[in-house]
Amino acid sequence: MPVDPRSARPSFDLTGKVAIVTGGASGIGSAIADTFAAKGAAVAILDVQADKAAAKAAALGPGHSAAGCDVTDPESVRASVARIAERHQRIDILVNSAGIVRLAPAEELSVADWDATMSVNVRGTFLMCQQAGAVMLAAGRGRIINLASQAATVALDQHAAYCASKAAVLGLTRVLAAEWAGRGVTVNAISPTVVLTELGRLAWSGAKAEAMLAQIPAGRFAEPEEIAAVALFLGSDDSLMINGADIVVDGGFTIR
Numbered sequence: 001m002p003v004d005p006r007s008a009r010p011s012f013d014l015t016g017k018v019a020i021v022t023g024g025a026s027g028i029g030s031a032i033a034d035t036f037a038a039k040g041a042a043v044a045i046l047d048v049q050a051d052k053a054a055a056k057a058a059a060l061g062p063g064h065s066a067a068g069c070d071v072t073d074p075e076s077v078r079a080s081v082a083r084i085a086e087r088h089q090r091i092d093i094l095v096n097s098a099g100i101v102r103l104a105p106a107e108e109l110s111v112a113d114w115d116a117t118m119s120v121n122v123r124g125t126f127l128m129c130q131q132a133g134a135v136m137l138a139a140g141r142g143r144i145i146n147l148a149s150q151a152a153t154v155a156l157d158q159h160a161a162y163c164a165s166k167a168a169v170l171g172l173t174r175v176l177a178a179e180w181a182g183r184g185v186t187v188n189a190i191s192p193t194v195v196l197t198e199l200g201r202l203a204w205s206g207a208k209a210e211a212m213l214a215q216i217p218a219g220r221f222a223e224p225e226e227i228a229a230v231a232l233f234l235g236s237d238d239s240l241m242i243n244g245a246d247i248v249v250d251g252g253f254t255i256r
Contacts, residue, residue, distance in 0.1 A: 024047055
């Protein structure tokens with residue numbers, strides 16, 4: 001008999017689930033992979049750096065896998081998703097964590113940097129959703145989690161391409177959520193503030209960090225594990241009625 005969601009206690013259990021995490025070799029994606037694996041999922045790490053993806057999967061232990069994947073390349077995405085589906089006979093969760101940021105004053109931003117940002121952050125997210133989503137729709141179940149940003153909601157200095165790309169990710173998330181939820185696949189987004197990954201610590205230090213912290217009511221930046229915890233909730237069956245949402249994890253930065 002089906003479990004009555006009103007009587008079930010939240011468990012956030014992913015045992016038996018298969019999860020793809022793009023950009024999973026480092027940063028937020030790596031933390032999400034760790035959390036999913038700890039909760040029982042078989043995690044497939046996709047990253048443009050194949051060696052690092054393989055090392056991450058090995059560190060997670062037996063049952064996990066990795067592939068070099070350029071999320072901007074339709075054939076690379078198609079082949080990677082097909083291999084995962086063939087190996088595991090299912091795909092339950094997709095986390096789109098692969099992303100880049102190219103900063104410059106808007107009047108100086110190069111077309112190359114604009115195009116690269118849109119290609120990875122928007123095109124890559126779309127291609128992964130399309131290919132993994134097709135597997136999920138055929139099975140009648142799935143959870144897709146797109147990493148957006150507080151930059152999707154508010155304007156940040158020198159972030160013209162990044163803000164535009166993350167706003168596009170939210171738009172895509174909402175359309176897919178509207179189209180697919182009735183067929184068993186929910187689609188949501190997470191919008192973090194500055195996250196203290198290795199790159200985040202390098203990019204946000206000194207006076208720049210102090211200026212940003214002064215605008216965050218919580219008075220600190222986010223830890224990767226905090227973003228992973230939200231991804232765990234959205235990837236689990238405890239979030240079945242969450243669809244088309246943007247979960248903002250910013251300590252209050254965007255409420256002002």
